[in-house]
Amino acid sequence: MAVKIGVLGLQGAIPEHVKALEKSGAETRIVKRVDHLEGLDGLVLPGGESTTMRRLMDQYQLFDAIKRFAENKPVFGTCAGLILMAKQIEGQKGPHLALMDINVRRNAFGRQVASFEADLKIEGIADHFNGVFIRAPYILDVGPDVDVLSRYEDKIVAAKQGHFLTCAFHPELTDDARFHQYFVKMVEEAQNK
Amino acid sequence: MAQTGTDRVKRGMAEMQKGGVIMDVVNAEQAKIAEDAGAVAVMALERVPSDIRAAGGVARMADPTIVEEVMNAVSIPVMAKCRIGHIVEARVLEAMGVDYIDESEVLTPADDRFHIDKRNFTVPFVCGCRNLGEAARRIGEGASMLRTKGEPGTGNIVEAVKHLRLVNAQIRKIVGMSEDELMTEAKELGAPFDVLLEIKKLGRLPVVNFAAGGVATPADAALMMHLGADGVFVGSGIFKSANPSKYAKAIVEATTHYEDYELIAELSKGLGEPMKGLDMATLTEADRMSLRSE
Numbered sequence: 001m002a003v004k005i006g007v008l009g010l011q012g013a014i015p016e017h018v019k020a021l022e023k024s025g026a027e028t029r030i031v032k033r034v035d036h037l038e039g040l041d042g043l044v045l046p047g048g049e050s051t052t053m054r055r056l057m058d059q060y061q062l063f064d065a066i067k068r069f070a071e072n073k074p075v076f077g078t079c080a081g082l083i084l085m086a087k088q089i090e091g092q093k094g095p096h097l098a099l100m101d102i103n104v105r106r107n108a109f110g111r112q113v114a115s116f117e118a119d120l121k122i123e124g125i126a127d128h129f130n131g132v133f134i135r136a137p138y139i140l141d142v143g144p145d146v147d148v149l150s151r152y153e154d155k156i157v158a159a160k161q162g163h164f165l166t167c168a169f170h171p172e173l174t175d176d177a178r179f180h181q182y183f184v185k186m187v188e189e190a191q192n193k
Numbered sequence: 194m195a196q197t198g199t200d201r202v203k204r205g206m207a208e209m210q211k212g213g214v215i216m217d218v219v220n221a222e223q224a225k226i227a228e229d230a231g232a233v234a235v236m237a238l239e240r241v242p243s244d245i246r247a248a249g250g251v252a253r254m255a256d257p258t259i260v261e262e263v264m265n266a267v268s269i270p271v272m273a274k275c276r277i278g279h280i281v282e283a284r285v286l287e288a289m290g291v292d293y294i295d296e297s298e299v300l301t302p303a304d305d306r307f308h309i310d311k312r313n314f315t316v317p318f319v320c321g322c323r324n325l326g327e328a329a330r331r332i333g334e335g336a337s338m339l340r341t342k343g344e345p346g347t348g349n350i351v352e353a354v355k356h357l358r359l360v361n362a363q364i365r366k367i368v369g370m371s372e373d374e375l376m377t378e379a380k381e382l383g384a385p386f387d388v389l390l391e392i393k394k395l396g397r398l399p400v401v402n403f404a405a406g407g408v409a410t411p412a413d414a415a416l417m418m419h420l421g422a423d424g425v426f427v428g429s430g431i432f433k434s435a436n437p438s439k440y441a442k443a444i445v446e447a448t449t450h451y452e453d454y455e456l457i458a459e460l461s462k463g464l465g466e467p468m469k470g471l472d473m474a475t476l477t478e479a480d481r482m483s484l485r486s487e
Contacts, residue, residue: 112202
């Protein structure tokens with residue numbers, strides 16, 4: 001049976017993730033409220049504005065519900081999702097969901113005029129992958145349990161820690177579903193455990 | 194090699210704004226209120242549209258000091274408006290590093306015939322439209338995002354509804370047509386053929402389309418989402434209301450949860466006086482910003 005993966009649907013590039021997940025063989029559901037998490041095997045935190053998503057997560061107790069969900073279910077965050085997952089955000093008092101042992105810098109490559117596409121090598125996923133970086137963050141440093149999956153000019157732009165996966169760019173904005181396939185596999189493996 | 198200013202990063206930036214609210218602000222303090230309320234971006238202006246109406250005269254790009262002040266105040270994207278056809282105002286805003294330029298009919302057009310060729314800018318543009326012909330022409334010129342025009346600064350949703358319904362009805366028509374009918378449709382709409390072909394193939398516009406021009410209440414914002422907008426711009430509605438912070442939060446939540454009517458009822462309680470608003474019948478043709486430059 002296909003795994004069922006939710007996409008946090010408060011704001012951002014939601015349909016693009018849904019499409020990429022379905023292309024990778026998963027069933028999907030858009031998550032706007034706590035009850036939408038029920039029966040899901042994994043969750044994607046999409047790109048968008050992290051401050052907006054955080055404010056909306058505080059509604060309907062969604063914030064705590066996602067933290068509980070993440071205790072044993074895989075989570076994949078892209079761009080704003082990466083910021084939501086980080087334990088430390090440079091220049092900011094508290095983190096958001098604090099799932100991954102990573103320290104991140106927001107809008108790290110600059111403003112929109114500096115947004116770019118670049119070819120990336122991603123460990124275990126692809127030798128060539130078109131990374132679409134939009135006002136993207138990057139990871140400044142990682143804890144000992146975090147595997148670095150990709151770097152762009154020495155900056156960490158993709159990482160994995162246990163059942164958590166994250167990247168600073170937007171695989172959902174390309175037709176290349178290999179990153180999503182990798183996450184779907186992580187969800188399948190977690191389910192078989 | 195890294196490539197900047199590609200269609201994918203310019204259009205992609207707008208994709209990240211989907212489901213969100215972009216708010217007009219005139220200073221750093223308002224920008225902070227908007228960010229704290231959950232705005233996905235702010236539009237830095239010298240005056241909100243209703244004040245532009247009241248002031249009369251020629252409305253131009255904002256003083257760069259204001260734009261800079263707003264850019265320094267918030268971490269969310271900052272947009273700014275240039276006059277239609279004003280290539281230099283656009284280049285100035287790009288040089289300042291704004292995240293998105295709105296080539297906007299809210300300001301007095303600098304060119305009454307031609308829009309800016311937006312394709313060779315690194316910064317992305319959003320433009321207004323009232324129908325699919327306008328939408329497709331702007332995409333053809335390189336706009337990376339659209340917004341239906343509505344009637345800015347009126348607090349009256351009627352034109353916004355009219356424009357969004359029309360654009361979406363015209364898209365449905367294109368999608369339903371056979372390809373050999375598209376050239377004549379392109380002629381009739383005044384739309385580039387290639388853009389119509391792309392719309393037919395995708396089954397939708399190739400760029401994000403927000404609603405703008407008259408959103409004054411949380412229910413107005415939810416209505417535009419219900420009608421198929423990807424998000425909303427709120428201009429005068431927020432900072433002309435009695436309690437801007439509360440108002441802004443309510444509009445953000447109503448936009449996300451636009452089908453949750455109990456929540457919208459809750460959000461709409463005790464918000465205080467919304468902006469007063471204008472009846473379209475009281476506006477002369479010269480007062481209609483949405484009719485400026487097609």
